[in-house]
Amino acid sequence: MSVIIEQILDEVKYKLSSENQVLFISICGCADTGKSTFAKVIAEVLSAMSITCNFLSTDSFMLERQERNKLGISGYNPQSLNIDALLNVLALLRKNQTYRYYAYDNKTGRNSDEGIVMRPSKVYIIEGIHAFNQQIRQHTSFGIFIHAEDEILRKMRLRANVSKRGFDEETAGEKIASEMMEFNAYVLPDRHYANLIINVDEHYSYRIA
Numbered sequence: 001m002s003v004i005i006e007q008i009l010d011e012v013k014y015k016l017s018s019e020n021q022v023l024f025i026s027i028c029g030c031a032d033t034g035k036s037t038f039a040k041v042i043a044e045v046l047s048a049m050s051i052t053c054n055f056l057s058t059d060s061f062m063l064e065r066q067e068r069n070k071l072g073i074s075g076y077n078p079q080s081l082n083i084d085a086l087l088n089v090l091a092l093l094r095k096n097q098t099y100r101y102y103a104y105d106n107k108t109g110r111n112s113d114e115g116i117v118m119r120p121s122k123v124y125i126i127e128g129i130h131a132f133n134q135q136i137r138q139h140t141s142f143g144i145f146i147h148a149e150d151e152i153l154r155k156m157r158l159r160a161n162v163s164k165r166g167f168d169e170e171t172a173g174e175k176i177a178s179e180m181m182e183f184n185a186y187v188l189p190d191r192h193y194a195n196l197i198i199n200v201d202e203h204y205s206y207r208i209a
């Protein structure tokens, strides 16, 4: 992991010095591959080096779970994303404006009522299953895709459906097959846009692909 973080740090430092503006990094990949955990680690390491960094999940701009279920779509379906709201936020952040957002909570399937204030920073990490959306890509300078074999992705989802989402063992596996079909159709093809592809295993061990 530390070698990967070092590579990302080098890239961030280079981009910050050459682009001289707010830097957006994106982290994309299948559900539960550790994107938000990875984003937090990068943000902490950068902050420790006095490079201010915040992160934002595209989940916070998706239809809530109940609405997706009503439409019969998973989060991977682009129809689930409020792209205009997300683009407005990126425009605000680029102008160094403070922004309050309502984070999506996988346990409740809803956005939290309590806002999180995001203060201006030099680097923003946009992480989530829509982080490589075509219109988001226009704003990002460096894209990371976290990937694994299909079987491992299913295992991770099953485990997180219990531990992170609080589903019971019986319902935990119900939607995985249809969700994976939408992941393969809508998200996976965009991995080609990544500057860095990282493979993850079921123990959250990361290596550069």
Ligand SMILES: Nc1ncnc2c1ncn2[C@@H]1O[C@H](COP(=O)(O)OP(=O)(O)OP(=O)(O)O)[C@@H](O)[C@H]1O
Pocket: 030, 031, 032, 033, 034, 035, 036, 037, 038, 059, 106, 128, 129, 160, 163, 164, 203, 204
């Ligand atoms: N390095 C790690 N070591 C151990 N467990 C981890 C690690 N990274 C993530 N996890 C666990 O795996 C689960 C998924 O992680 P996380 O929420 O970061 O994934 P994600 O890709 O952001 O998910 P989402 O689909 O909500 O975007 C969580 O329960 C988290 O605690």
Ligand SMILES: O=C(CO)[C@H](O)[C@H](O)COP(=O)(O)O
Pocket: 031, 032, 059, 065, 074, 075, 076, 105, 106, 109, 129, 165, 179
């Ligand atoms: O959208 C997803 C997959 O479909 C992602 O897992 C996202 O984190 C939100 O999903 P969920 O409502 O299933 O917790």
